[in-house]
Amino acid sequence: MIDILRRLNPQQHEAVTSPAGQILVLAGPGSGKTRVLTQRIAYLIHEQGIKPSHILAVTFTNKAAREMRSRLERMLGRGVEALWLGTFHALCARIMRREADLLPFDSNFVIMDADDQVSIVKGILKELNIDDKLHSPNSVHGRISNAKNALTGPNEFSARTYREEVARRVYERYEEVLRANNAVDFDDLLLWAVRLLEDNPAIREKYAKQFEYVLIDEFQDTNQAQYDLLKHLSSYHHNLFAVGDEDQSIYRWRGADYRNVLRFMSDFPKAEKLLLERNYRSTQNVLDAAQAVINQNRARTPKKLFSKRGSGPRVVLYDAVDDHAEAAYVVEDILERIAAGEKGGGIAIMYRTNAQSRLLEEAFLRTNLPYRLVGAQRFYGRREVKDLIAFLRLVHNPYDAVSLNRIINVPPRGIGSKTLIDLNLQAQENAATLTDILLSLGTQGQESPYWEPFTTRGASVLADFGALLVNWREFAESSSLPALFDRILSDTGYKDYTDDGTEIGEGRWENVMELRRLAYEFEERGLTAFLENVALVSDQDTLPDAPEAPTLLTLHAAKGLEFTTVYIVGLDEGLLPHSRSFEDPEEMAEERRLFYVGITRAKDNLILVRAGQRSTFGRYEYTIESRFLEDIPEDLLRRQGVRLGVRSVNPLSQPRWSPSGSVLEESGSKEPAEPRYKAGMRVIHDTWGDGMVVETRVLGSDETVTVMFETVGLKRLAASIAKLEIVK
């Protein structure tokens, strides 16, 4: 085994070897915080003789947990299976399955994914006769989720407005539905774990006694429930080691509160605070740019990032004509880098929204350059994948009505809306669940008390499906997961259903086969583990360890990673910062942190890219340069690309794709226009309604008008295209 403390700088060394107690390590990007965490665990086990089973370490992603475990095993030269290491959600699920006796569900509960959660809310809105236009399922669910993360139950839910009252009523019912389905949602994993520990002192003590040392990574992104969990789990030995960086807190919308970092110090007055400022990752230019961006935020612990890697190349700022040119530029630039010997695997392209990946993917496909897209959603969100998972979930937990509803008529087996209404009616009249009726029909057929009320046809199709379910459940008792998977495929004729011979159909079937491969991986661990894994995978978890090809990922997914070359695209107002953050300074500060996280992923090269116009909803609109770019000192930058003034032609008729922006020659020759608008003027736009002119500029033969609209915020328009009516 290698020397654990080798190659640590004095600050890192101090953190790794800190004595027992509460330690807060504030670590800038690239300062080796994951390393500190890993080595501290190794130190505790090897030097302090702590049993691995007495250590609890919480990471942000499953992937981070996996990597940490294998690194530890390499360092210590032995397995550390007993070490409690994983994400909050995975650890909570583990504790809850063990202690299910004390909870209002069985130990084989299912975990509802985001889609399931919203569709449950949607169903409840319908049931309660609430207009889902006024109260969108998404926003109602968001309120419920926020409440849960703040440990607020439906009874304590404040309902001062009608909107909140609606949310409260849905919340109440939502909980009933989950219980009836023997299900929990993501937030429940945390919520019920906290309740379990709070309501059962003996259980709390059991775990708190076990965990002599508790360690947590990415502490700035913990929410109330997670914070409480940490306090409970460390309430006996009081050894809590937290590592984090306020500047990298990017999950506020999920209830995370970077002020937990401050709370830590006030809750544990004897806590020791350590700072890691030496950056081992980036060049000084990258760090200076990052620093310039983040310094605009208040309420943070000032840190001075420094690097000994030299200043490095300047940050490139590329101004593309439009979003197609943006993607084309990025891919061409990457081709050049690769031709010059750079490794594709060290390159990443980051963006604010997933939708932005599409044009980039298309550009990659055109050049035949391979790429990697990070995103679990891409696979697990597929209809065919969700279908198969629903079958498996139903076998695992037949009371999972969400899954049942999903696949009761998939592939079509004659159970249409009429039969479903009858089925629901029967369930209601007999105070039974749909599953009870199906299983009864499936085992007893015509002898079943439920046979009579249905039409003959209805009863028989339901009985057939019930019989399938019964058989699968029996089969699952004695057979392996892959066998069950194949049995379901053949019993349902799923291949014929998905694979219609078209390319798309084949793609769908390939996805099914990919899931099947995954099922094989879980042959030993079984169905429960498989489903839990499927429910808890994150986007980051899908990132290959050593990708050969450039990686496309969201800024959120980039947290904790590093690349030689980083492109951040879409540096336009409305995208980064996202328009949803315009009204709330807290949200704006978070957008800034998100940008900061992106910048600090870069080791050597940072390329910032924006597009002068961009299609949203299929329509082209002019964009305004991101406000964050103004914060980066000019002497760190190298500006490239085409500054698009304004063209007097319809942007829709422009060529879509052009190599490095040779398009723009056409302005200039026409005579300048007279300005018609001026700042302060009130105007009306066909689509966006009332607005006020903020700025106007004459460029070439046209005039660019920047207008603040009441409905959609800032827009930049070409006067010749947008019909702006002036209000006196």
Place this chain on the structure above:
DNA sequence: GTGGCCCCTGTTTTT
């Protein structure tokens, strides 16, 4: 009961 067509709406981020 199913499948196809048309209209509408809506884009953050994800454990």
Place this chain on the structure above:
DNA sequence: CAGGGGCCAC
């Protein structure tokens, strides 16, 4: 532009 829901014809 695209995915979902509603409506209509078989």
